[in-house]
Amino acid sequence: xxxxxxxxxxxxxxxxxxxxxxxxxxAFVWGLVMFGTMVSWHFVGKQNLSNEAYRIDPAVYAELTExxxxxxxxxxxxxxxxxxxxxxxxxxxxxxxxxxxxxxxLELEKDQTYRLHxxxxxxxxxxxxxxxxxxxxxxxGYDMVLTIKPDKAxxxxxxxxxxxxxxxxxxVGKIYVVDKK
Amino acid sequence: xxxDAQAPARGFYEAKFxxxxxxxxxxxxxxxxxxxxxxxxxxxxxxxxxxxGLLVALTRWxxxxxxxxxxxxxxxxxHGADVLLFWIIFFEMAVLYFASAILLNCRLxxxxxxxxxxxLMLVGAIVANVAxxxxxxxxxxxxxxxxxxxxxxxLGLILxxxxxxxxxxxxxxxxxxxxxxxxxxGSIPLVTFGAVTAAIIAVFTIASGAIILIxxxxxxxxxxxxxxxxMYKVVWWAMGHSSQQINVSAQVAIWxxxxxxxxxxKPLSEKVSRMAFLMYILFLQLASAHHLLVEPGISSEWKxxxxxxxxxxxxxGSMIHGMSIPGAMEAAQRKRGxxxxxxxxxRKAPWGNPAFSGTVFSIGIFGFLGGISxxxxxxxxxxxxxxxxxxxxGHFHATVVGGTTLAFMAITYLLVPLIFRKEIMLKKVAQWxxxxxxxxxxxxxxxxxGAGTLGVSRRHWDIGFSDAAMSFDYPxxxxxxxxxxxIAGVLATVGGLMFVIVIVLSVFFGKPRTxxxxxxxxxxxxxxxxxxxxxxxxxxxxPGTIILVAVFLVAFVLYYYVNWKYLSEIWPLS
Numbered sequence: 001x002x003x004x005x006x007x008x009x010x011x012x013x014x015x016x017x018x019x020x021x022x023x024x025x026x027a028f029v030w031g032l033v034m035f036g037t038m039v040s041w042h043f044v045g046k047q048n049l050s051n052e053a054y055r056i057d058p059a060v061y062a063e064l065t066e067x068x069x070x071x072x073x074x075x076x077x078x079x080x081x082x083x084x085x086x087x088x089x090x091x092x093x094x095x096x097x098x099x100x101x102x103x104x105x106l107e108l109e110k111d112q113t114y115r116l117h118x119x120x121x122x123x124x125x126x127x128x129x130x131x132x133x134x135x136x137x138x139x140x141g142y143d144m145v146l147t148i149k150p151d152k153a154x155x156x157x158x159x160x161x162x163x164x165x166x167x168x169x170x171x172v173g174k175i176y177v178v179d180k181k
Numbered sequence: 182x183x184x185d186a187q188a189p190a191r192g193f194y195e196a197k198f199x200x201x202x203x204x205x206x207x208x209x210x211x212x213x214x215x216x217x218x219x220x221x222x223x224x225x226x227x228x229x230x231x232x233x234g235l236l237v238a239l240t241r242w243x244x245x246x247x248x249x250x251x252x253x254x255x256x257x258x259x260h261g262a263d264v265l266l267f268w269i270i271f272f273e274m275a276v277l278y279f280a281s282a283i284l285l286n287c288r289l290x291x292x293x294x295x296x297x298x299x300x301l302m303l304v305g306a307i308v309a310n311v312a313x314x315x316x317x318x319x320x321x322x323x324x325x326x327x328x329x330x331x332x333x334x335x336l337g338l339i340l341x342x343x344x345x346x347x348x349x350x351x352x353x354x355x356x357x358x359x360x361x362x363x364x365x366x367g368s369i370p371l372v373t374f375g376a377v378t379a380a381i382i383a384v385f386t387i388a389s390g391a392i393i394l395i396x397x398x399x400x401x402x403x404x405x406x407x408x409x410x411x412m413y414k415v416v417w418w419a420m421g422h423s424s425q426q427i428n429v430s431a432q433v434a435i436w437x438x439x440x441x442x443x444x445x446x447k448p449l450s451e452k453v454s455r456m457a458f459l460m461y462i463l464f465l466q467l468a469s470a471h472h473l474l475v476e477p478g479i480s481s482e483w484k485x486x487x488x489x490x491x492x493x494x495x496x497x498g499s500m501i502h503g504m505s506i507p508g509a510m511e512a513a514q515r516k517r518g519x520x521x522x523x524x525x526x527x528r529k530a531p532w533g534n535p536a537f538s539g540t541v542f543s544i545g546i547f548g549f550l551g552g553i554s555x556x557x558x559x560x561x562x563x564x565x566x567x568x569x570x571x572x573x574x575g576h577f578h579a580t581v582v583g584g585t586t587l588a589f590m591a592i593t594y595l596l597v598p599l600i601f602r603k604e605i606m607l608k609k610v611a612q613w614x615x616x617x618x619x620x621x622x623x624x625x626x627x628x629x630x631g632a633g634t635l636g637v638s639r640r641h642w643d644i645g646f647s648d649a650a651m652s653f654d655y656p657x658x659x660x661x662x663x664x665x666x667x668i669a670g671v672l673a674t675v676g677g678l679m680f681v682i683v684i685v686l687s688v689f690f691g692k693p694r695t696x697x698x699x700x701x702x703x704x705x706x707x708x709x710x711x712x713x714x715x716x717x718x719x720x721x722x723x724p725g726t727i728i729l730v731a732v733f734l735v736a737f738v739l740y741y742y743v744n745w746k747y748l749s750e751i752w753p754l755s
C-alpha cells in the first residue's frame with residue numbers, strides 16, 4: 001500500500017505493465033505536440049508577441065505620448081477632456097496607462113500596421129482590449145512595443161485588468177478602428 | 182543500524198508513543214499534538230477566508246453587488262492570503278508530520294522547534310490579516326510593486342514563511358531519525374515520498390519568497406528606494422506558483438493515501454509513481470513562467486521552454502498520477518471481486534464515505550478543469566486571450582479549491598477518527614458535504630473560466646463601469662456567467678460550512694472512538710489487508726481506467742485546439 005514501505009524491496013526492478021507504458025508514451029508525445037504547436041505558431045501563426053521592449057523613464061514616456069497626442073489630435077473624445085489621436089499608418093503610436101485612465105484615445109485605420117507602444121507612468125496596469133480579448137501586462141519603466149494590424153473596424157475598449165487601487169474599475173480607454181480614408 | 186527508538190541518552194527528548202488500535206502504527210504524542218494544532222488552525226483560516234470568498238462572490242454577482250469598492254479589494258486580498266496561503270500551508274504542516282512521524286513509526290524530530298515554527302506561522306498569519314483589515318494593504322495576494330502595502334503586511338508573510346521553513350526541516354529531520362533508528366524496512370512509503378516532494382518544493386518556494394519579500398519589506402520602510410516591477414514579478418512567482426506545486430504534491434500524496442486506506446489500493450508501479458513525483462521536483466517550478474507570458478522584454482525562447490515545464494515533463498508527471506491512482510483503485514476493487522463490465526469497481530465504491538467521494542471529486546476537478554485549463558492558459562500565445570481575465574481564478578479555483586482543498590477535506594474525515602480519535606458527528610451532513618462543495622467549486626471554476634473567455638477582468642469591482650468616464654458593455658452572457666458564479670459560490674460556501682461544522686463538532690464534542698466502534702466501523706477500508714498483499718507484478722487489466730484516461734486525453738486535445746482557434750481570430754500582432 002502507498003502508506004507502507006513497498007513490499008518488494010527491489011521495487012525499481014518490477015516490470016511495467018503494457019497499459020502504463022502506452023499511457024506514458026501517449027502523454028509524452030502529446031507534450032511534444034503541444035511544445036511543437038507553440039514553436040510552430042511563431043512561423044505559421046499571426047498572433048505572436050515580439051517581446052520588443054525598452055527601459056524608459058516614465059516621465060520621458062509621458063512626454064513622448066503627450067507630444068504625439070497633441071500632434072495628431074483630430075478631435076476630443078465626446079465631451080471629455082481626452083484627445084483622440086489619429087497617427088499615420090505605419091508610425092509609432094503611444095498610449096500610456098496611469099491612475100486611472102488609458103491615454104489618449106487612439107484612432108487607427110483598418111488593415112494598416114502600427115507599432116504600438118505601451119507603458120505605465122505609475123503602477124502596473126493591465127491592457128485588456130475588448131471585445132478582442134487581447135491582454136497585456138504593462139509595467140512602469142518598460143516601453144512594450146508590438147506591431148499590430150487591426151483587421152476589423154469598430155469601437156474597442158481598453159479595460160484595465162491589473163488591480164491598480166481604488167479607482168481600478170473606472171480605468172477604461174478607447175481605440176477606434178476606422179475604414180481607410 | 183537500529184538504535185533504541187526512545188534514545189533520550191543522546192540528548193533528545195523522551196518520546197511518548199501510543200499504539201494505534203486501527204492501524205497498529207506507533208503514534209508519537211508530540212507529532213500527534215502538532216498535527217492537531219496545525220489542522221485546527223488551518224480549518225479556522227479556511228472558515229475565515231472562505232467567508233471572505235463568499236462576500237467577494239456576492240459582490241461580483243451583478244444583481245447583488247454586495248460590498249463597496251474599498252471593502253471588495255480589501256477582502257479579496259484577505260481571501261487570497263487566508264485560504265491560498267494560511268489554510269493550505271497549516272494543513273500541509275499537518276500532512277508533513279503525519280507522513281513522516283506517523284507513517285514511519287517514528288518520533289518527531291525536535292518538537293520544540295516544530296512548535297516554534299507553528300507559533301511563528303500563527304503570529305505571521307495574524308499580523309498579515311491585521312495589516313490587511315486595517316485597510317492600508319489592499320494590494321491583492323500578489324502585491325505587485327510599485328503598489329505598496331504597510332510594512333507589517335510583508336513582515337507577517339515573512340514570519341509565516343520562516344515558520345513553515347522550520348516545519349519542513351523538522352520533517353526532514355524526522356526522516357533522518359527514522360532511517361537511522363530503523364523504524365521502517367526498505368524504502369519510505371510512496372505517500373511519504375510525495376510529502377518529501379512537497380517539502381523540497383516548499384524549501385525552494387520559501388527561499389524565493391525570502392529573496393523577494395525581504396527587500397520589499399525594506400522598501401516599504403524606506404531602506405531601499407526602488408524595486409524593479411518586472412524583477413519583482415519574476416522572483417515573486419518563483420514563490421507564488423511554486424507554492425501551488427507544494428499543494429499539488431501534497432494533494433497527490435493524499436490521493437494515494439486515501440486510495441490505500443479505504444480500498445487497500447496499491448500503486449500500479451512504485452517505480453512509475455515515484456518517477457512522476459521526481460518530475461515534479463525537477464520541472465514543476467518552471468510553471469512560474471505562466472505568469473510572465475505577456476510581460477515586456479522576456480524572450481519567446483525563455484517563455485516556451487519554461488512554460489512548457491521543459492517539454493511538458495511535469496504535465497507528464499501529473500498525467501501518470503492521473504492514471505496510476507484510478508488504476509490502483511480499479512485493481513484493488515477488481516481483486517475484491519467487482520469485475521463486471523468496465524465500471525462495476527467504480528459504481529460499487531464507497532460513495533457514501535466523504536473521504537472517498539471527496540478524493541474522486543478532487544481528482545476529477547483537478548484533472549479535467551484545473552489541469553487542462555492550466556496547460557492551455559500557460560501556452561505562450563494562448564495566454565494573450567486569457568491573462569488577468571477571470572479565466573485565471575477560474576483555473577486556480579479548480580486546482581487549489583477543487584483539487585487541494587477537497588483532498589485535504591477528504592483526508593480530514595480520516596484524521597478525525599485516527600488522530601483526534603473522535604467519531605465523526607452529523608454523519609449524513611458529512612456524507613453529502615463533498616458533493617455540495619464539489620459541485621459548487623466546479624461551478625465557480627467553469628463560470629469564471631467562461632466569463633474570462635468572454636474577456637471579463639479579474640479583481641474588478643464593477644464590470645458595468647457605472648463610475649467610469651468611458652464605458653464598455655461586456656456581452657450579456659458574461660453577466661449571466663457572473664450570476665451563475667455567485668450562485669455556485671453560495672453553494673460552495675454551504676459545502677464549506679458543512680465541513681467546518683462537522684469537523685469542529687466532531688473534534689470538540691464528538692464521542693471518543695471506543696474499541697467496539699473501531700471493530701464495528703473501521704476507518705480503514707475492509708479487506709484492505711488482503712488486497713495490499715497482491716502486488717503490481719500481476720498487472721490486472723484496467724479497462725475502466727483506460728476509458729477514463731482516454732476521455733481525458735480527448736477533452737484535453739479538443740479544448741486545447743479550440744483555444745488556438747479563438748486566438749487565430751484576434752488582430753494579427755507581432
